[in-house]
Amino acid sequence: MRLIALDGATRTGYSIWDIRSERVVLEQYGAIQLKVKKQEPKDYIRIQDMDNFLDLIIKQSDFIIFEDVFGGLNFNTTKFLIKMQHFLQSYFIRNRIDFADPIPVSEWKGAVAQKEKKKRNGVIEPATPATGIKALFGVSEVDKETSISIVKGLLNSFEDIDDNMSDSILMAIYYIRFVLKIELEIDFSQAKQINYGVDKK
Known part of the structure; x- marks a missing residue:
């Protein structure tokens, strides 16, 4: 199974994984730099770039995972990311690509x-284990x-890596380990960084 993870933003991190019978391989990762120009509509131009x-x-x-919109961002960013999320889901449905x-x-x-x-009222809150990437x-x-x-x-790499790239990789590792429950060795040695798009203007 080939899995792609997307960490969405105007600079979107992505990672591509090949889940084989004997191991999991990170094949490629990088960033998709969506255009930011002065002319309107900016959101349409960015979504066209993503398309x-x-x-x-x-x-x-074969399968896509992507991060949900986090509401702690400023209003305009949140509004754009919601539009992007809706676009991604419609794109996957239109192209018959399975997604989580x-x-x-x-x-x-x-x-x-x-x-x-132990609370003041005597009620005991049980211990809870660490979860996700923190665990x-x-x-x-x-x-x-x-x-x-x-x-x-x-990655054992000295290449420049931003948090959009690293978050897409860690989110995929979480999904592979905790959701798919795959315990196979993960091979990072073949991973290539490839970036798409243009600089902000």
């Missing part, structure tokens, strides 16, 4: 382990720096 990228690469896949429900950021990043707690890599936070650091270590 062009999808035509190039997404049809090579959008994955919440808090789900794939996970939670730290919690000790048993897999034993970290207490998955911020930009931590995400990049983990992925650079996995």
